Amino acid sequence: xxxxxxxxxxxxxxxxxxxxxxxxxxxxxxxxxxxxxxxxxxxxxxxxxxxxxxxxxxxxxxxxxxxxxxxxxxxxxxxxxxxxxxxxxxxxxxxxxxxxxxxxxxxxxxxxxxxxxxxxxxxxxxxxxxxxxxxxxxxxxxxxxxxxxxxxxxxxxxxxxxxxxxxxxxxxxxxxxxxxxxxxxxxxxxxxxxxxxxxxxxxxxxxxxxxxxxxxxxxxxxxxxxxxxxxxxxxxxxxxxxxxxxxxxxxxxxxxxxxxxxxxxxxxxxxxxxxxxxxxxxxxxxxxxxxxxxxxxxxxxxxxxxxxxxxxxxxxxxxxxxxxxxxxxxxxxxxxxxxxxxxxxxxxxxxxxxxxxxxxxxxxxxxxxxxxxxxxxxxxxxxxxxxxxxxxxxxxxxxxxxxxxxxxxxxxxxxxxxxxxxxxxxxxxxxxxxxxxxxxxxxxxxxx
Amino acid sequence: xxxxxxxxxxxxxxxxxxxxxxxxxxxxxxxxxxxxxxxxxxxxxxxxxxxxxxxxxxxxxxxxxxxxxxxxxxxxxxxxxxxxxxxxxxxxxxxxxxxxxxxxxxxxxxxxxxxxxxxxxxxxxxxxxxxxxxxxxxxxxxxxxxxxxxxxxxxxxxxxxxxxxxxxxxxxxxxxxxxxxxxxxxxxxxxxxxxxxxxxxxxxxxxxxxxxxxxxxxxxxxxxxxxxxxxxxxxxxxxxxxxxxxxxxxxxxxxxxxxxxxxxxxxxxxxxxxxxxxxxxxxxxxxxxxxxxxxxxxxxxxxxxxxxxxxxxxxxxxxxxxxxxxxxxxxxxxxxxxxxxxxxxxxxxxxxxxxxxxxxxxxxxxxxxxxxxxxxxxxxxxxxxxxxxxxxxxxxxxxxxxxxxxxxxxxxxxxxxxxxxxxxxxxxxxxxxxxxxxxxxxxxxxxx
Numbered sequence: 001x002x003x004x005x006x007x008x009x010x011x012x013x014x015x016x017x018x019x020x021x022x023x024x025x026x027x028x029x030x031x032x033x034x035x036x037x038x039x040x041x042x043x044x045x046x047x048x049x050x051x052x053x054x055x056x057x058x059x060x061x062x063x064x065x066x067x068x069x070x071x072x073x074x075x076x077x078x079x080x081x082x083x084x085x086x087x088x089x090x091x092x093x094x095x096x097x098x099x100x101x102x103x104x105x106x107x108x109x110x111x112x113x114x115x116x117x118x119x120x121x122x123x124x125x126x127x128x129x130x131x132x133x134x135x136x137x138x139x140x141x142x143x144x145x146x147x148x149x150x151x152x153x154x155x156x157x158x159x160x161x162x163x164x165x166x167x168x169x170x171x172x173x174x175x176x177x178x179x180x181x182x183x184x185x186x187x188x189x190x191x192x193x194x195x196x197x198x199x200x201x202x203x204x205x206x207x208x209x210x211x212x213x214x215x216x217x218x219x220x221x222x223x224x225x226x227x228x229x230x231x232x233x234x235x236x237x238x239x240x241x242x243x244x245x246x247x248x249x250x251x252x253x254x255x256x257x258x259x260x261x262x263x264x265x266x267x268x269x270x271x272x273x274x275x276x277x278x279x280x281x282x283x284x285x286x287x288x289x290x291x292x293x294x295x296x297x298x299x300x301x302x303x304x305x306x307x308x309x310x311x312x313x314x315x316x317x318x319x320x321x322x323x324x325x326x327x328x329x330x331x332x333x334x335x336x337x338x339x340x341x342x343x344x345x346x347x348x349x350x351x352x353x354x355x356x357x358x359x360x361x362x363x364x365x366x367x368x369x370x371x372x373x374x375x376x377x378x379x380x381x382x383x384x385x386x387x388x389x390x391x392x393x394x395x396x397x398x399x400x401x402x403x404x405x406x407x408x409x410x411x412x413x414x415x416x417x418x419x420x421x422x423x424x425x426x427x428x429x430x431x432x433x434x435x436x437x438x439x440x441x442x443x444x445x446x447x448x
Numbered sequence: 449x450x451x452x453x454x455x456x457x458x459x460x461x462x463x464x465x466x467x468x469x470x471x472x473x474x475x476x477x478x479x480x481x482x483x484x485x486x487x488x489x490x491x492x493x494x495x496x497x498x499x500x501x502x503x504x505x506x507x508x509x510x511x512x513x514x515x516x517x518x519x520x521x522x523x524x525x526x527x528x529x530x531x532x533x534x535x536x537x538x539x540x541x542x543x544x545x546x547x548x549x550x551x552x553x554x555x556x557x558x559x560x561x562x563x564x565x566x567x568x569x570x571x572x573x574x575x576x577x578x579x580x581x582x583x584x585x586x587x588x589x590x591x592x593x594x595x596x597x598x599x600x601x602x603x604x605x606x607x608x609x610x611x612x613x614x615x616x617x618x619x620x621x622x623x624x625x626x627x628x629x630x631x632x633x634x635x636x637x638x639x640x641x642x643x644x645x646x647x648x649x650x651x652x653x654x655x656x657x658x659x660x661x662x663x664x665x666x667x668x669x670x671x672x673x674x675x676x677x678x679x680x681x682x683x684x685x686x687x688x689x690x691x692x693x694x695x696x697x698x699x700x701x702x703x704x705x706x707x708x709x710x711x712x713x714x715x716x717x718x719x720x721x722x723x724x725x726x727x728x729x730x731x732x733x734x735x736x737x738x739x740x741x742x743x744x745x746x747x748x749x750x751x752x753x754x755x756x757x758x759x760x761x762x763x764x765x766x767x768x769x770x771x772x773x774x775x776x777x778x779x780x781x782x783x784x785x786x787x788x789x790x791x792x793x794x795x796x797x798x799x800x801x802x803x804x805x806x807x808x809x810x811x812x813x814x815x816x817x818x819x820x821x822x823x824x825x826x827x828x829x830x831x832x833x834x835x836x837x838x839x840x841x842x843x844x845x846x847x848x849x850x851x852x853x854x855x856x857x858x859x860x861x862x863x864x865x866x867x868x869x870x871x872x873x874x875x876x877x878x879x880x881x882x883x884x885x886x887x888x889x890x891x892x893x894x895x896x
Binding site for chain 1: 639641643651653655658660661662663668671672675678682714718719723724735736741742745746747749750751752756757759760761764771839840
């Protein structure tokens, strides 16, 4: 530990300068020069690290920079991205978003935590490891994409094409970091998602509502169809869907019980008197992390402005998202939903499906999970908080379980004040350097 | 008949000139000079007719001009209005809206059919009656208001205050006229209406939809509440509501069967394959005219624009109108709706009620109805089409059944090409003069 810290300290200024170089590229969606600059920087930096680097083409999109370094029986995939969210609104930044600036121990720049910090810290960790222990004892596969902020549209075909290249014995993902009580936090999975628009049609145009006794009302039609998808106690009642939901394991439950969770604070923050069905904190948290959802994200039909207008709408629309847990897939949910509606005579209701994602959940006992926990204990000096899954969705499955990698873990350089996606995005410099320490410890333990 | 026609013919130019005078006032909502001009004209013209005229104050609104003329055991209320819809868009008028212009036997002007035609025709009918038969054999009560196009906001308090003045043995309302096969058409009632906004609330702001397993979703809440108000076969299931619905009488059913109704044409026009529940034309028409409704006029919650956004809405809103038939009142429906929701645990759903109207339906055997039918037969030479009720709503009940008048009938100078509320509103001059004939015949028969 002392040795590792000394190496980091000796390289501190150079590491910061290199981090700053990558942060200088405005690699926003649509900024070709910014994206190319960042991609080239990552590619050259990995080559300087001695990696065998390939540019995986995404057709018209920015390429994935793939680089492999080290040798050994075990392999590890590192997923990160070099693209960033737009910096707008620029006037709210205290220093220019692409001129990295240190204030009060924090480095301010767009992409500082999301996700150039992870990308560069992992490169620096390889250098520090080598300086301390010699050649990297595992094959570390850097997968650095340029389309994360626009939904990674080319990830699935790339994963299919390069499955052998990408496959590893474990994966580290972006995200994770310190919570509001300075506890280091991991996530062992993400939910999948399937997004649908359901549309019901009536007359060719809005009618005077006096015709309601004769003409079908698509808004009522949608209400009756929706009421069959979920009951008033918030249970999903789509035929057969819940049969595909893997219940939380004992290990997952055990880790969930150890997660500090202040339900009262959350309810006060949201301004709600109770969780759904007046659940206990533990039940709410377990459901949050392990249950699928079927959510009305939006509903629209007929006259929606202020005041009264007496019309019979010609169509009605609802936007539904399903957050998916193992073993639900978007394809399966699409089929179950269609069959469920057809079986009840709602064949007229049109379903438009958007691109979905399969969820990912690592076994809590998987080497990548247990190694991360042990490395965090050593580096951060406390028991980390381990979420079996994130409540949100991400494409982890595509690059991990989907290609046969047994597990992945979300780990990174976040903290509550980071302003991710917002003006004045920043990273705490201490977090950055401690994270290099953590990664070195993780590599050492995972290689064994 | 010959004599009546001769009198009308002799006065034709003067009648048209007088009609044109009233049409010259731009009596739109907000045009104080136009409204005052029209009100004064009606008041002075009724005085010249020998009526005892009163201005019934509506506070800050345009006054009701009330005038009574004639003597006899029976009394008749004439309801009409001197205000008009805005003439906008002006550029679509072929002649200026307040410069009455005759083209091809039609008089073009804003208010020609709605509703200055009715108002002046009834004044002229009194003159023609007198010229033919002597003094008017009944007490004709003109009630000419100036706020119809803005929803008659002062009608209810006026009716309460002046009930004795307004009460009569029957009433003639505005509207009615020729259908697309040149059959003269009456309506013996209108539906009432109650309009509500139902709102469900969740968190204080939209949440990331990942929180759906914990945080209540007001859109789902509304769906489940709505699904209890109406079943999938379009039956209203609000507790106790249908018990207050008077079924159609045998006489009403008999008149409905005589109404020419082309369901296939209507369905083709609307672009729907079938009426609700694949009803026959007769059932559809009967339901249209005699059943109450509960219509989703609009629904709105969460993300309603194009594309995907994964949020959990903080609130959801539905706009509902109930078209009311006897014996449903807005107050009753408001109470039943609240009780129904409360009984099912939906007390959190907020109901905002807008001003409602009670429906009106005259007995098919009421003197005013049967007299109108007989007078139409004589004047127009064919059996009129008689609707027990209009499918739309109006304030007839307030001035008729609500003050103890046994029945009212909708009769006027409409025809399919009239462009009511639109640019180039017009009346067929023949309709105008034939309607005077009809009114004379009606007065003669009703007085007996």
